[in-house]
Amino acid sequence: MIPSIPQSQYFQKTYAAYITLFFIFLMAPLIVVGMFSFNDSLFPSLPWEGFTLNWYFAASGEHRGLFYDNGVLQSIGTSLIIAFIVSVLSVFLAVSNAFLFERHEFRGKQFLYSLMLLPLVIPGVILGISILAFSSTVANGIEDAWGFDLEFLRPGLLLIILGQFAFISTICTLVVSARLRKFDVQLEEAALDLGATPFDVFRTVTLPWLKPALIGSGIVAFLMSFENFNTTLILAGSDSPLTITMFDRMREGSTPVLNAVSLLLMVVSGSLALISVFIQGKKPSE
Numbered sequence: 341m342i343p344s345i346p347q348s349q350y351f352q353k354t355y356a357a358y359i360t361l362f363f364i365f366l367m368a369p370l371i372v373v374g375m376f377s378f379n380d381s382l383f384p385s386l387p388w389e390g391f392t393l394n395w396y397f398a399a400s401g402e403h404r405g406l407f408y409d410n411g412v413l414q415s416i417g418t419s420l421i422i423a424f425i426v427s428v429l430s431v432f433l434a435v436s437n438a439f440l441f442e443r444h445e446f447r448g449k450q451f452l453y454s455l456m457l458l459p460l461v462i463p464g465v466i467l468g469i470s471i472l473a474f475s476s477t478v479a480n481g482i483e484d485a486w487g488f489d490l491e492f493l494r495p496g497l498l499l500i501i502l503g504q505f506a507f508i509s510t511i512c513t514l515v516v517s518a519r520l521r522k523f524d525v526q527l528e529e530a531a532l533d534l535g536a537t538p539f540d541v542f543r544t545v546t547l548p549w550l551k552p553a554l555i556g557s558g559i560v561a562f563l564m565s566f567e568n569f570n571t572t573l574i575l576a577g578s579d580s581p582l583t584i585t586m587f588d589r590m591r592e593g594s595t596p597v598l599n600a601v602s603l604l605l606m607v608v609s610g611s612l613a614l615i616s617v618f619i620q621g622k623k624p625s626e
Contacts, residue, residue, distance in 0.1 A: 370606060377599035384596045395596040406600040415585035419566050422497060422581060426504045427561035431554055433505075434512035438520045441513075459507035468574030471503050496577035503571045508564050512557040519553035520546075552619045559616040563609055 347355075376384040380392035382402060394403035406412060441453055459467060472495065479493035492498045523546065531541045569583040576584045582605075586598055 373599050374603040374606065377596050377603050379596055382595060384594055384599050395600045404597070406597055406604070409597055412582070412585060412597065412601060415580055415582040418497070418579050419581040419583070422500055422504070423562045423565040425501055426508055426565040427558050429501075429505055430509040430512040430561040431516075431558045433509045434516040434557055435550070435554070437509075437513040438516040442517055442520050456510055456513065459510055462507075464507075464568070464570035465574060467506060468503050468571040471499060471506070472574055475499055494577065495575055497579060499575040499577075500572050500581065503575045504565045504568055507571075508561045511564070512561050515557040515560065516550060516553045519550055523549050555619050556616045559612050559619075563612055567605070567609065 373384075377395055378391050378393070379388055380390040380394065380403075381387075392403070394405055396405045397407060398405040399408045437456065441449065462470075475493040479490045483489050527545055528541050531545050532538070536544070567583065569587070572581055572583060573587070580588070582601070586601060589595075589598055
């Protein structure tokens with residue numbers, strides 16, 4: 341709806357009702373999930389048995405809470421490690437890719453750019469299966485030929501990191517490239533004319549300009565890695581990240597502990613997303 345164009349009262353009410361229903365559709369499942377994390381029942385469903393914090397802080401018994409569930413806590417730690425490594429690698433590669441595609445002209449540039457975007461259009465399950473099939477073929481071939489068992493090529497943390505890095509780095513590249521594209525190259529040229537080295541120019545002129553995009557892309561990469569499921573499901577080994585642990589718990593029989601985990605994820609993810617939007621929305625002068 342364009343505000344500058346007069347609209348009938350009927351259209352405005354219909355549009356407002358649509359927006360209201362849309363946000364109810366988005367928020368209602370999240371509210372229900374969070375609400376049942378405080379239900380004093382062994383099952384995350386009606387009837388409501390009363391308010392409790394046991395699913396967060398109970399140390400023993402049937403109501404063992406989130407902060408005393410070693411399996412969940414260990415999976416959260418695994419997810420944090422994976423997300424941190426993936427986000428750091430993705431941001432570093434994104435800076436290199438941004439300068440490559442925005443500052444240089446070379447033969448095959450468009451082809452390489454399209455190749456970089458390819459992981460975004462490949463389903464995560466297919467991407468995971470492809471990485472798993474390739475790594476398993478290499479590991480089995482080396483083991484059959486020389487008797488060496490390359491454990492790191494088996495399902496586990498390394499393959500999860502590679503699988504997530506394959507498409508998350510592309511998203512970070514798009515974010516950093518968009519910021520770099522708006523940069524005035526004459527600022528760098530002026531600094532070089534004044535005697536600064538290329539490294540000093542990058543550190544004192546270009547990098548501060550890219551800082552909002554670097555922080556924003558890092559947060560986006562961290563969130564996407566931490567909450568990834570489809571690619572991670574194919575590549576996970578014995579050390580399962582949080583999403584795989586929650587999936588396994590759901591198959592065995594859900595308890596409100598999973599609701600507590602979900603509410604915690606919603607709060608943390610929402611906070612980081614707001615920080616990312618705030619940082620990327622800053623004006624260049626800030």
